[in-house]
C-alpha cells in the first residue's frame with residue numbers, strides 16, 4: 001500500500017534539487033521577455049488621458065528607454081487603462097480543464113485580470129494553483145471556507161449541493177465553512193483555518209441585530225450567522241496572521257458591527273438582496289440604510305465596501321406592471337447607500353457575485369444607476385478593486401515601476417462609460433495576450 005507514494009516523493013525531491021541549482025537560471029534565460037515600446041497611446045493618469053510613451057521591461061512599465069527594444073507598437077491614439085478587477089465572485093473554481101479555460105477566457109475578454117473568491121472549497125482551489133497568477137492567466141485570491149455560526153449562511157449553499165451531489169459531507173464543516181459559536185470554537189479551529197493557507201478570511205454577519213432571536217430558530221437556517229460579539233476576536237487573530245478580513249453583511253447593523261470589529265472589507269451593500277427573496281420588504285427600508293456615522297467610520301478606517309448589486313439594480317430599474325412601488329423603494333435604498341458612501345469618500349470596489357458573469361455587468365449596472373460619474377466608476381473598477389484584491393502589488397495605476405498590465409480601448413470611457421467594453425488589446429505583466437479559441 002505504501003509503494004505508490006515513493007514515486008511522487010522522489011519527484012518532489014528532484015524538483016527541490018532543481019530549484020536550488022542551475023537549471024532554473026537556464027529556464028529563465030530561455031524565457032527572456034520581449035521589451036516593447038508603446039507609442040501614440042493616451043494613458044489614464046487617474047484623472048484624465050495623457051499622450052505619452054511607455055516601455056515594458058521585465059514585466060514593468062518604464063518611461064526610460066531600455067538598451068534593447070524588441071518591438072514598437074503603435075497605439076494609434078487609443079485609450080489605455082489599468083486592467084479591471086472582480087472583487088466578489090465564486091466562479092473561479094476547478095470545474096475541469098475546459099470549464100476553467102472558459103472562465104479564464106470570459107474574464108480576460110472582459111479585461112478583468114484580478115479576481116477575489118470570498119468562499120470556496122479548498123479542493124476546488126488546489127488544481128487551479130498552477131493555472132493562475134501567471135502572465136497568461138487571471139490572478140486570483142481565495143478565502144477558502146468562511147466563518148459562520150451553526151446553521152448560518154452559507155449552509156444553504158452546502159445543503160443544495162449535497163442534494164444535487166455537487167458536494168459530500170466532507171465538503172461541509174472544516175471545508176466550505178467553519179462554525180464558530182463561541183471563543184472555544186475559535187481557539188480550537190483556528191489552526192485548521194490557517195493551515196488551509198487562505199489568502200484572506202471571510203466571515204458572515206446576517207441580521208446580527210437579531211442574533212439571539214435567530215440562533216436557535218430553524219426557520220432562520222441560512223438566514224443567520226456569527227455572533228457579532230465574536231467578530232473582534234476573529235479579526236485580531238486574522239490580523240496577527242497577516243490576513244485581511246472580509247465580512248458578509250445584510251443590514252445596516254451588520255455594517256456597523258463589522259466596522260467596530262475592525263474588518264478590512266464589507267461584502268455586499270445592504271439592499272443587495274431582500275430577506276428570503278421578497279423585494280417588497282424593501283418598502284420599509286430603514287434597517288438597510290447605512291448611517292452617516294458609519295460611513296464616516298468606514299472612511300476613517302479605510303474599509304472597502306464591495307457592491308454586488310447586479311440583480312438589485314436590475315430590480316430597481318425594472319418597470320413591472322403594478323409593482324412600480326417596489327422598484328422605486330429598491331432604487332431609493334440603493335441610491336441612498338451609494339450616495340452616503342460617496343459623500344464620505346468611502347472606498348468602493350466593484351464585485352458582482354454573479355456566477356455566470358464578471359464584474360463587467362456590475363460596472364455597467366452601476367453606470368445605469370447614475371450615482372457615480374464615469375471617472376469615479378473607472379477608478380473604482382481599475383484602482384480600488386485591484387487594491388482590495390492584491391493590496392501589496394504595484395497594480396491599478398499606469399506608473400513608472402508598476403506592473404506592465406493594461407487594456408487598450410478604442411474609445412474614451414470617460415466620454416461614454418460603455419466604451420470599457422471596446423478592448424482592442426490586453427497586456428499582462430509585459431505579455432500581449434492572445435485569446436485564441
Ligand SMILES: [Zn+2]
Nearest residue numbers: 088090118353
Ligand atoms: Zn458571494
